[in-house]
Amino acid sequence: MALAAIYSLFIINKSGGLIYYKDYGSAGRTDTNDSLRLASLWHSMHAISQQLSPTPGCEGIDLLQAHNFDLHCFQSLTGTKFFAVCETGAQNIETLLKVIYELYTDFVLKNPFYEMEMPIRCELFDLNLAQVIQKDRVTLLGR
Amino acid sequence: MFSFGGGSSLTSVVPDATPAPAAPPGTGTGANAQVLYVFNRGGVCLLYREWHRPLRTLDPTQDQKLMFGLLFSLRSFTAKIDPTTAEKGNLGVPLLPGQGCSFYSFKTNTYKLNFLESPSGIKLILITHPRTGDQRDTLKHIYNLYVEYVVKNPLYAPGTPIK
Numbered sequence: 283m284a285l286a287a288i289y290s291l292f293i294i295n296k297s298g299g300l301i302y303y304k305d306y307g308s309a310g311r312t313d314t315n316d317s318l319r320l321a322s323l324w325h326s327m328h329a330i331s332q333q334l335s336p337t338p339g340c341e342g343i344d345l346l347q348a349h350n351f352d353l354h355c356f357q358s359l360t361g362t363k364f365f366a367v368c369e370t371g372a373q374n375i376e377t378l379l380k381v382i383y384e385l386y387t388d389f390v391l392k393n394p395f396y397e398m399e400m401p402i403r404c405e406l407f408d409l410n411l412a413q414v415i416q417k418d419r420v421t422l423l424g425r
Numbered sequence: 426m427f428s429f430g431g432g433s434s435l436t437s438v439v440p441d442a443t444p445a446p447a448a449p450p451g452t453g454t455g456a457n458a459q460v461l462y463v464f465n466r467g468g469v470c471l472l473y474r475e476w477h478r479p480l481r482t483l484d485p486t487q488d489q490k491l492m493f494g495l496l497f498s499l500r501s502f503t504a505k506i507d508p509t510t511a512e513k514g515n516l517g518v519p520l521l522p523g524q525g526c527s528f529y530s531f532k533t534n535t536y537k538l539n540f541l542e543s544p545s546g547i548k549l550i551l552i553t554h555p556r557t558g559d560q561r562d563t564l565k566h567i568y569n570l571y572v573e574y575v576v577k578n579p580l581y582a583p584g585t586p587i588k
Contacts, residue, residue, distance in 0.1 A: 289508035310511030319516050323502050330495045331533055334488070336459045336478040336552055340535040346499075348528040350509045367508055 287372040287422050288415065289351065292317070293386070295399040296361030298325030302402040306415065308367070324365060328355070344376075358383055378418055385410050457553045459536065463571070465584055466522070466546030468493045472587045496540065496548060503528045522546045529561055539564055547571065 290312075293302035300321035305312065312320070328342040346353040352372055355365040356379035364379045364386075389407040390396050396404060463472035470489040483491065497519075504525025505516045514525065522542050530539045532555055539551040541564035549564050549571075575587050 290506075308508035310513060312506075316505065316516060320502065320506055323498060323516070327495060327498055327502065330491060331531070331538075333482055334492055334495065335533065335535045336475070336480060337535045338480045340533050343531050343533050346503070346528055346531040348503045348507070348526055350507050350526045353506070367506060 287369045288375070288378070288418065289367040289369070291364070291366050291382070291411075292321055292324070293382075293402065294321045294325055294363045294365075297399070298322040299399065301362075301400065304411070324355075325363065328357075328363065354379060356380065356383065362386070378414070381414055382411065385414065457557045458551060459554070460550075460552040461567075462489065462492055462548075462550040463587070464489075464493055464496075464548040464550070467584070468497075469584060470586070471547075492550065493548075496550070499531070500525075500527060500542075530559075541565065541568060543568055 288306055289308045290303070290305045292300060295301050298321065300318050303317045303321075331343045332340045342355070342357060344355050344357075346355075347370070350370070352368050352370050352375070353365060354368060354372075354375040355363060356376065357363045364382055366375055366379060368375050385407060386402075389410060390402050390404050393404050393406075396402070459475065459477040461472065461474045462470060465471055468490075470493070473485065473489065482488075500520055501516055501518070504520055504527070505513050507513060507526035510526065514520075522544050527542060528540060530537060532538075534555060537553050537555045537557055537560075539553065539560040541549045541561065543549075547568070549567055551560055551564060551567070553560060571587075575581055581587070
């Protein structure tokens with residue numbers, strides 16, 4: 283049973299490759315190939331949405347509202363995209379994504395064994411991310 | 426002996442006899458709308474209107490194709506990523522209208538796109554300022570206008586641009 287406001291988290295590098303994927307209780311299974319496809323599809327749709335803007339200065343989709351979920355996306359200055367699939371109307375996901383970005387800079391980019399643009403396999407990142415998501419769940423239940 | 430019912434029944438077919446559907450509250454001015462697209466099931470752009478569009482990167486036909494393609498991919502994306510249903514099918518397979526989880530809007534820092542797909546596959550796209558609220562009622566109203574004045578117009582050939 284999914285308790286969390288957040289269903290899954292994707293991190294994609296600047297060329298659209300999936301470098302991190304974590305599921306927090308979606309119904310059904312998304313296999314590895316599908317998560318890779320979804321990540322690169324999101325990357326291209328993000329780029330197309332910039333082209334279709336009626337006014338200049340568009341930086342791509344930051345919120346997609348579907349009937350069963352909301353998708354929040356945060357793009358860092360270097361082009362790495364963080365996006366989370368959440369319950370409809372979930373609050374403070376932008377802040378959560380920024381916190382996750384902070385964890386990424388602290389525990390992934392500062393890891394001397396991490397190669398840029400490659401899948402993230404960093405124990406400390408996993409650990410701290412799990413704590414942040416857990417804390418988010420607790421505050422959600424406390425409300 | 427041969428009665429064809431009331432003679433007055435013929436007049437009820439004439440579209441202008443039906444009153445216009447009532448607009449939902451708060452949609453009177455429409456000052457926020459920037460661009461409107463109407464597509465049919467096959468991707469033909471039936472109507473394109475713009476009120477505020479300083480930036481044009483592509484020519485109109487390319488722009489309409491790109492918009493339809495974006496909607497098509499976003500539809501299959503949302504149907505596939507939907508976390509609440511277990512049976513999701515395959516990515517990239519065309520979906521019937523109303524099949525799978527669809528979306529109703531997305532927001533960027535410069536615009537908000539509102540989307541409605543009718544059961545017959547008519548797609549209405551309204552682009553507004555990013556800070557406008559929920560426009561689903563507005564799109565339903567526009568769809569009702571389409572039904573009243575386009576579909577019920579005997580001179581309109583389906584699948585052709587609306588004039």
